[in-house]
Amino acid sequence: MRYPESDDHNHHDHEEHDHSHEGHDHTPTVNEGNVRRIRFVFVLTAGYALIQAIGGWLSGSLALIADSGHMVSDAAALLLALIAYRVAARTADSTRTYGFHRVRVLAALANGAALLILVSWIVWEAIERFREPTDVLAGPMLAVAVIGLVVNIVGFLVLRMGSQNDSNLRGAFLHVIGDLLGSAGAIAAAIGILLTGWTVLDPILSVLVALLVVRSAWGLVNESIQVLLQATPRGLDATAVVEDLRRLPGVAEVGHFHAWTLTDETRIATVHVVPMPGTDPLSLPPLIAERLKESHSIEHATVQVDAPGNLNRCT
Template sequence: MRHPESDHHHEHEAHDHGDEGHSHAPTVSEGNVRRIRFVFVLTAGYALIQAIGGWLSGSLALIADAGHMVSDAAALLLALIAYRVAMRAADSTRTYGFHRVRVLAALANGAALLVLVSWIVWEAIERFREPTEVLAGPMLIVAVIGLVINIAGFLILRMGSQNDSNLRGAFLHVLGDLLGSVGAIAAAIGIMITGWTVLDPILSVLVALLVVRSAWNLVNESIQVLLQATPRGLDSAKVVEDLRRLPGIAEVGHFHAWTLTDETRVATVHVVPTLGTDPLSLPPLVAERLKENHSIVHATVQVDAPGNLDRCT
């Protein structure tokens, strides 16, 4: 007699099976939340100071770097949103919770940054044609303040858990800001010594290139997540081949994997048991292999009867 579960069986394996039920939310560290919140306030506040200083001194480089700081402040804010969203429980209409809010915010942020970069490059070209007076003294003062703030942010985030992808990303953003401040200081000193105001638009273009790379990555990664593309670095064919090597599995098919948000990978797959294998034993076995070998934290595994795999759609 054929096992009744062999025709159609579903089993879930997730990264969190606590007493409060099945959860897709990542672990939230309050210490990291406080660190990122504090650095966000510093970064956003300095971005405003830098924009005003750039406007008053006539420095396009400061304005461009202010745009870079705004992008990093937005990245920090998105990290905070991710933490807060992770604390919200899923409901009957949003069964995966609210994780995609961060993806939508990242897409909007990246698109806005690309517009900002276009304006910076256009203005830099105009200044190459008609050089504008730059007050190197105020520019230097603002850049030094930025360096101090970025060093403080760098040290604060460095004390956090580097196993946290949100905090690690914020740390890299602040490191980029620190380097930008060093460049602005160099440009200000260069203008004071040589009087070459052309150094200002040159630096602004270099900073803009840093921004456009971050902005494009945000837009591209957000679109890939929204399209439910296979997670970056995951080879579907290799995953299927790996599952075929598991004991008790005769066939594997209909493998689909996508990113829920950030590094959270989910997948669905169909498997067919070998003769004599208990179908109920396969879902946890497959889910564990996906988690250990491919960092897929949640898998939905369907067990099909022999000959039924190709009939599934």
């Protein structure tokens, strides 16, 4: 078997380097349905945030004020998500050859971080209310909270119909869930205060709502960080993938497998292989790329074919 002449790519010898898919197009796909959903919920959220802020100030309710702050944060997050979609839709250029996919991941990271900061502020304010209880007008608080619940249910239903594989939309969706919980907590606090007169219920329920939001927010932050660190895609076992490739006909050795997530729906991988004696090196890249796509949901694969004995010398 004759191998093509090697070159000095990455400062080591290799025999065949193929991207194994036509066009290698990384142009981002922007889901216009998601954009419309987020735009609608943004207008709804921003409008209600103003109403809730006024209602919280007039009634003296921390639960309403906290939820109002949450709504303002959500409106900003939704606006950021809309901007991220537009930026991500820009085509790749000579300095950003993968395009602007990661802008959506950065937006999701910012959304999660904003939620964590907001939760910290709510907990701090609640502690202050425990130390120095304040009067709460439960009637106006209840009326505003009920309106908020309706608004958030509408937002929840609209965003739920979108693609949950999109971390940008999922970040906005988590914000709306947090708002929905905040409105429910405010309603419960208002009813409790009306029935018992215990104004301490207001900060207690504020803290409970904040704690419910923490888990989702941290999950979003952690997932975004993993993507930016180019960690192995969630649910992908690199060792199992290598073992699977070794079982393919004509493959003698497999090594230097690396996989990462470009954006929410795109996985990329590189791998080195050594052909068995008598196997055409040019036949392996398409074979391996097809296996990675069909069995492991890796859309883009770069396959490098090495001569026997060269695999362990690659870095």
